[in-house]
Amino acid sequence: MANLVIDSREIPQYSVESVLDAVIWGDALEVLPKLPDEMADMVFIDPPYFLQLPQKRLLRWKVKTIVEGVDEDWDKFESFESYDQFIITILKEVKRIMKARATIWCIGTYHNIHRIGKLMQDLGFWILNDVIWVKTNAMPNWLNVRFTNATETLIWAVKDKSVKGYTFNAEIARRFSKGKLAINVWELPICIGEERLKDGQGKKLHPTQKPKALLERVILISTKEGDIVFDPLAGTGTTGVVAKCLNRHFVMIEKRQEYVEACLKRLSQEITQPALWRSDEK
Template sequence: MAALEEAAVAAPVVAPPAPGLEHLLDRLVVGDCLEVMASMPDASVDLVFVDPPYFLQLPAKKLTRWGSNSDVESPEREWDRFSSFEEYDNLMRSVLSECQRVMKPSGTIWMIGSYHNIFRVGSMMQDLGFWMLNDVTWFKTNPMPNWLNVRMTNATETLLWATRDRTSKGYTYNGAAAKEYSLADLDSRIALNVWRIPICTGRERLKGADGKRLHPTQKPERLLERIIRVSSARGMVAFDPMAGTGTTGAVAQRLGRHFICIERDMYYAEAAAGRLGSGVEIY
């Protein structure tokens, strides 16, 4: 897929980043995204990728693998815990409203989630006036196994792609790139809303000092590569308010886009900064 050339899009003339973003541009900012976003001007970013807590509501008890009787390493972390759907919804509504405010009229937003949260955030987005362009199914070719054998293995996540509102015009869609991905994945000559991509493993997966995965939900670079190529052009600003290990920034940098990454957890932020070759900016 690396062979996909940017030349597939007639290179649009991209305006320089909006004034007022200088303190955040091409930086990994450590802080609460709502506080940091309050310092961003209206209508200033071209592309938003939100990979939020999914509120997985995993059981507190230790899980044992069906068959081998060994312990399952839980993906649950403190940042994914909420006391209720109401608390979760309040956070997501605030984050989405701020994203909408900082998006340019020609900007688009990608929201990713699983069956745990995507229906809630999808309906919230429609209530806020975002205009849906696609729901993309990410089919994971190597999904996490279904350790307990009490239901089918979940092998998909959903990406919602939307404009700021119904009247938005001139958003970036690189249809040629989308078609090439569909041809490679599904042998389809038309651009389909199904993407076949493995979850992040191997050398790409960042490890902590203990040799275990550093972040439970690090997204694969191939996923961000599609998002960024399909919906932005060189020189545009990609914004990720909940950046984790900085996958959005790393791919944006490689593809010649500006980025703004915010992450609240210093441990993840330092790993992300290492990946981006930048320092962390404490907000």
């Protein structure tokens, strides 16, 4: 079902055909330059959030269990500058890979989304909206020293100010927000339960797996059937899975072996009708 492309130094350049509906196993920084110009109709990027969590573990008060935060190598950067460099490098390549009327979505929290937004503007991207994902089941802030952060922000943009005629399916967008208008606020639970992938030990496989219902909204609103959706930092591949469920093509890049394996497994098992996980009922 799913195509696997193992990146290597011998490969100088990819054709669209060779990566269509494929997971490319490799480092995005190395793979991106090999992808063709104007390949993608839409790009979804879920970059590391650079959370800068303290080393000491957070203990739940009552049950005395440790909160499993994000403690992956891929979320560690030496400084804001090195984080910015990572983002800039990817965004520049992505811009080249976007079709003229393609749009791009970047998701993040207050830790990183503002950096990304400013860097996008500096690179010439023209922001169309930010969309607020209100998580209906966010983890409370027990210490009461700040608000419970229940939101993530998606920035939606085109390549530059002059772009017209990008895809925006307004009728569909109206379904996903409260009220009659297509408002830039979405209420959705975070990914838990059966949808959440586990490793051999029953631990969550990926710390920030995005819900399929979120990608459904992104893809339905900003692409047409047959379009190519590109995700250069695929993780466990929610983008590609949802794209296929909705009759779109995907191209994904992922570096970590266990995530690539998860992508392939999901692509062979989860290509179903969206009915089970969609959430567009008002």
